[in-house]
Amino acid sequence: MTHAEMDELYELYVLGALEPGESNEIDEHLATDCAHCLDSIRKAIVTSTALAELADPAQPPAAVRERLVRAITPPKPPRRWSWAVIAFAAVSVCLLAAAIWSNNTLETVRERLALVVSERDQLRTAVEILSRQETRAIQFGPSTSGAHGRILVNPRGGFVVTGSDLPHIAEDRTFELWLVPANGQAPVPAGLFRPDANNSFVHVSRESVDSTKIAAVAVSVEPRAGSTAPTTKPFLIVPLT
Amino acid sequence: MVPANSPESDLIERIKRREPEGLTAIYDRFAAAAYSVFLRITRDPTVAEDLLQELFFRIWNRSRHFDETKGALGVWILAIARNMAIDYVRSAQARFTTRLLPIDDINPLFLSSKSKEVEGAIDRGVVKAALAALNANEKRVLEMAYFDGLSQTEIAAKLEEPLGTVKSWMRSGLGRLRLAMKAGAAR
Secondary structure: OOHHHHHOOHHHHHHOOOOHHHHHHHHHHHOOOOHHHHHHHHHHHHHHHHHHHHOOOOOOOHHHHHHHHHHHOOOOOOOOOOHHHHHHHHHHHHHHHHHHHHOOOHHHHHHHHHHHHHHHHHHHHHHHHHHOOOOEEEEEOOOOOOOEEEEEEEOOOEEEEEEEOOOOOOOOEEEEEEEEEOOOOOOEEEEEEOOOOOOEEEEEEOOOOOOOOEEEEEEEEEEOOOOOOOOOOOOEEEEOO | OOOOOOOHHHHHHHHHOOOHHHHHHHHHHHHHHHHHHHHHHHOOHHHHHHHHHHHHHHHHHHHHHOOOOOOOHHHHHHHHHHHHHHHHHHHHHOOOOOOOOOHHHHHHHHOOOOOOOOOOOOOHHHHHHHHHOOOHHHHHHHHHHHHHOOOHHHHHHHHOOOHHHHHHHHHHHHHHHHHHHHHHHHO
């Protein structure tokens, strides 16, 4: 194709409206870093973006802005004790009191504190993954089971899976996450989880997921202790490419 | 408090300095347009809200790559919004027939200090007039390409029209829009 012919196609190219043969030809040309065509692509994006004006005007709910402001506003500097420390201490004391009251055994206290510490560590890992530049978000669902959510993958530092509307499972069962290798080898176990009272879940893993080697993330229903290979057909398979 | 008419370059400088007021000012300027695109493509207000929030986190997290001299923030925001929404719908429908320009390919075209300056600020009056001048067929095929992410072949099949006719509508519609925007930018 000549430059003049390609210039006529760039808006269609950025819209994704061309057929694969035409797109591939343009891809190959752009790979040569042709300055004329990169400039044409920029102009085509500007022109095609004008089509956004065809959408009926709508206002997002104020709550979205409020959530955004809360998330990006740094916490106020601590006075003597930070509120986070006070809150953590208060929660720990309450848990301690509750544990002593309910069971009065040191073992129960230890277990509950270990749970709090584990949840705090998971939260820290999730925040680390979410805040990294190269973290990629992949939406999934609603699948045939109704499950939907999002996978946030950091190629070097782990992944977070959040979702809701999972299928109902018996008390002696759990959900198990699998990493499905691209080379066709058996799925690798990547953790167990059960949904909360609202049928939602957050699963955090520090395991590295290289999307050139891992084709998909899958979820199946397994015995409570988990399995080394899926014993039921995964009800959710999310491609990472 | 950021004045409502602050230039885009001021807002970009503010978010590069990690000032939340910079991002809220950008939100106030562009969120409604991005949300309208999300809502039109996903047809689901909850999903549109989630995507809107994700988009603005992305802007916040990528702010250090922005170049305040380019004046193309609005174009970038809407281009990324469309890709995010179509990716979401395709992922929900497991439909991957056409290929969008990857977001990572759009970024350097608008954000990098190496990129050329473009006529980034879209004159909405010019665009509205140009879109209003499209005939019904041109408008319909451009909507199907932009909001549904369909290829020309898919549009032809859906409308049960010859592919050549659909191509002709697409090209004439885009040609009119291109010319109108060029004339608007020259004024």
